[in-house]
Amino acid sequence: MPKITKNKVSIKNSTVKDKKDNTIVKNQLSLPVKSSNSRPMIQVKNLKKNYGKTVAVDDLSFDVFKGEIFGILGPNGAGKTTTLEIIETILEKTSGQVLVDGLDIDIYPQQVKNIIGIQLQTSGFYPKLNLIESLNLFSDIYNVRIDAMAILETVNLVEKAKSYVDSLSGGQKQRFSIATTLVSDPDLIFLDEPTTGLDPQARRNLWDMIKHLKAKGKTIVMTTHYMDEAQELCDRLAIMDQGKIIETSTPNQFIAELLDRGFTKPQPTLLASLEDVFLDLTGSHWRD
Amino acid sequence: MQRYFRQFIGFFITSFKALWRTPSGWLFGFLFPVVFVVIFGYISNDSQPTIRVGLVYDDSSIYEPIKKSFESSSIFVVTEKQEFNSLSDDLANGDLDGLIQIKSKTEVILISNANKPQNVSSIVQVLDNINTQLTLSQNQVESKAFEIDKSELNSRQIRYIDFVLPGILGYSIMTSAIFGVAYSFLTLRKDNVLKRFFAGPTKVSAFIMGESLSRGFFIVLQNILLLAVAAFLFNFSPRNGLTGFAEIMVVIVIGLITFLGFGYLVAGFAKSDEVISPVANLIILPQFILAGTFFAVSSLPVWLQSITKFMPLYHFNEAIRAISIDGAHLHSNQVLIPIGVLIIWSIVVYTAAAKVFRVR
Numbered sequence: 079m080p081k082i083t084k085n086k087v088s089i090k091n092s093t094v095k096d097k098k099d100n101t102i103v104k105n106q107l108s109l110p111v112k113s114s115n116s117r118p119m120i121q122v123k124n125l126k127k128n129y130g131k132t133v134a135v136d137d138l139s140f141d142v143f144k145g146e147i148f149g150i151l152g153p154n155g156a157g158k159t160t161t162l163e164i165i166e167t168i169l170e171k172t173s174g175q176v177l178v179d180g181l182d183i184d185i186y187p188q189q190v191k192n193i194i195g196i197q198l199q200t201s202g203f204y205p206k207l208n209l210i211e212s213l214n215l216f217s218d219i220y221n222v223r224i225d226a227m228a229i230l231e232t233v234n235l236v237e238k239a240k241s242y243v244d245s246l247s248g249g250q251k252q253r254f255s256i257a258t259t260l261v262s263d264p265d266l267i268f269l270d271e272p273t274t275g276l277d278p279q280a281r282r283n284l285w286d287m288i289k290h291l292k293a294k295g296k297t298i299v300m301t302t303h304y305m306d307e308a309q310e311l312c313d314r315l316a317i318m319d320q321g322k323i324i325e326t327s328t329p330n331q332f333i334a335e336l337l338d339r340g341f342t343k344p345q346p347t348l349l350a351s352l353e354d355v356f357l358d359l360t361g362s363h364w365r366d
Numbered sequence: 367m368q369r370y371f372r373q374f375i376g377f378f379i380t381s382f383k384a385l386w387r388t389p390s391g392w393l394f395g396f397l398f399p400v401v402f403v404v405i406f407g408y409i410s411n412d413s414q415p416t417i418r419v420g421l422v423y424d425d426s427s428i429y430e431p432i433k434k435s436f437e438s439s440s441i442f443v444v445t446e447k448q449e450f451n452s453l454s455d456d457l458a459n460g461d462l463d464g465l466i467q468i469k470s471k472t473e474v475i476l477i478s479n480a481n482k483p484q485n486v487s488s489i490v491q492v493l494d495n496i497n498t499q500l501t502l503s504q505n506q507v508e509s510k511a512f513e514i515d516k517s518e519l520n521s522r523q524i525r526y527i528d529f530v531l532p533g534i535l536g537y538s539i540m541t542s543a544i545f546g547v548a549y550s551f552l553t554l555r556k557d558n559v560l561k562r563f564f565a566g567p568t569k570v571s572a573f574i575m576g577e578s579l580s581r582g583f584f585i586v587l588q589n590i591l592l593l594a595v596a597a598f599l600f601n602f603s604p605r606n607g608l609t610g611f612a613e614i615m616v617v618i619v620i621g622l623i624t625f626l627g628f629g630y631l632v633a634g635f636a637k638s639d640e641v642i643s644p645v646a647n648l649i650i651l652p653q654f655i656l657a658g659t660f661f662a663v664s665s666l667p668v669w670l671q672s673i674t675k676f677m678p679l680y681h682f683n684e685a686i687r688a689i690s691i692d693g694a695h696l697h698s699n700q701v702l703i704p705i706g707v708l709i710i711w712s713i714v715v716y717t718a719a720a721k722v723f724r725v726r
Binding site for chain 2: 166167168188191192196198200201202203204205206207211214215216218219220221258262
């Protein structure tokens with residue numbers, strides 16, 4: 079009997095919470111929120127992660143909508159990777175709730191693992207295997223049929239198909255890492271600093287790849303340290319620091335708000351950047 | 367289920383390919399043991415200081431003088447038995463160099479080990495001497511006191527290689543299982559390979575089973591090659607031929623399971639490369655030295671012997687030698703008891719390994 083009353087109380091609490099959430103959503107309605115009628119791809123509620131006494135992620139709540147590219151920005155140690163790895167079911171959270179495509183990751187971790195593609199910031203591959211063998215192993219893990227060459231084609235690694243993963247350059251490894259996320263053709267893809275360490279050509283080509291994935295209807299959550307990348311790719315951004323989201327908005331809205339606060343750049347902006355010069359001189363085709 | 371099986375097969379094939387392509391696996395698992403086998407195969411133990419003679423009599427009249435003349439020389443070790451059959455078994459097993467049966471006052475039968483001609487001629491020399499003495503004492507001139515009826519038996523010759531090969535098998539299985547599992551697991555964990563696998567829907571047991579089976583398969587393959595090399599170079603063969611070979615394989619598989627478990631245990635404990643070598647050697651070296659790899663445990667002091675009886679390698683070696691040297695079968699206690707001990711070790715080690723196993 080006392081249990082039932084407790085439940086009632088908790089239900090009441092949750093309804094109160096929902097109302098609060100609604101008001102937050104209403105506040106956010108001024109922003110261009112997509113597909114408000116469909117369920118968000120990811121719902122994160124009051125997520126917390128402590129390592130002993132240090133708080134890595136502090137009471138995070140955010141939604142990622144279907145079909146968008148959602149960027150998480152923040153300095154090193156802000157908690158970006160920790161947040162991603164909790165949603166990816168790699169790390170245990172301390173408290174809070176995470177739903178991926180409506181599935182609670184605590185209750186359905188295996189189902190969640192099946193519908194997501196993961197590119198880890200640092201990830202190695204089974205030694206002494208060539209790229210095709212390595213991709214085939216992932217197809218066994220996800221129990222899917224793949225055309226390994228077609229996947230390598232999308233990351234421009236066809237000519238390395240028979241090379242060992244150990245022999246790839248840093249940029250090639252990064253691309254191969256993204257290739258492994260495509261094996262299960264997931265609806266939700268996590269990219270943790272996908273372009274770190276890449277040359278400008280590879281970076282731009284990866285941007286095209288990511289845009290192509292979005293055009294195919296995939297939802298993408300990514301972290302990056304490059305602001306131009308965030309501006310170019312992301313529909314919405316969450317800016318994190320010290321385990322907290324400071325603000326979530328669209329890139330343009332962020333810039334507009336900053337200008338509204340009276341911000342002016344000390345130097346006039348050049349009409350071209352050094353990167354534009356570099357790309358103009360060296361071309362934009364894949365390297366290494 | 368289909369999904370689980372596919373993961374298992376995937377890991378099995380992947381891991382086997384990777385093992386096949388890794389030179390150090392061949393170096394430690396095959397080349398070093400072969401070098402051991404070749405070195406010890408050429409160590410000859412023909413220069414045995416003692417000559418073992420078995421005595422049995424139907425007629426006791428000339429028994430005492432014959433026995434005394436053999437015992438007077440320290441070269442000979444005399445075994446007396448009432449049963450002729452028991453002594454002839456010893457001869458066939460290679461435990462005796464010659465068997466002397468005194469049929470009557472005038473008839474002595476010598477059956478000798480055909481593989482030890484020098485030893486046999488020493489025995490014949492002693493018999494001739496005593497014959498001359500008896501002839502003189504009996505004042506017979508024209509005929510000898512007794513006739514020596516000589517025959518030869520192709521008895522089994524236990525060479526050092528026959529003893530040491532099971533030891534080398536055990537050592538190579540233990541080393542490649544423990545070091546192989548520990549290093550590869552630590553590397554996979556450190557390089558975030560496991561993290562990536564388990565970020566996907568990978569079943570831990572499918573992964574462990576696939577890895578273990580491929581490693582086990584690889585080690586068994588290397589040991590078959592090793593046995594083939596020993597058979598080719600030194601004519602090594604288990605007592606019961608192919609049956610014995612198959613029985614040795616069964617024991618190898620059981621030993622492998624035990625030693626792979628030790629590998630997982632070390633991999634679970636070790637947080638870095640530097641830890642693996644000392645921890646693994648702590649398990650390997652005492653067994654390598656004491657548990658009968660190069661010399662029989664019975665030659666150790668008794669207190670040390672009782673310590674070695676706890677070691678899995680000792681029981682592995684016991685079982686293999688029982689099959690290959692004594693011709694024991696799997697269902698005989700000589701093999702069953704060591705196998706039982708190995709299984710108990712497996713249970714202990716895997717329970718402990720499951721507690722310390724980490725993906726990250």
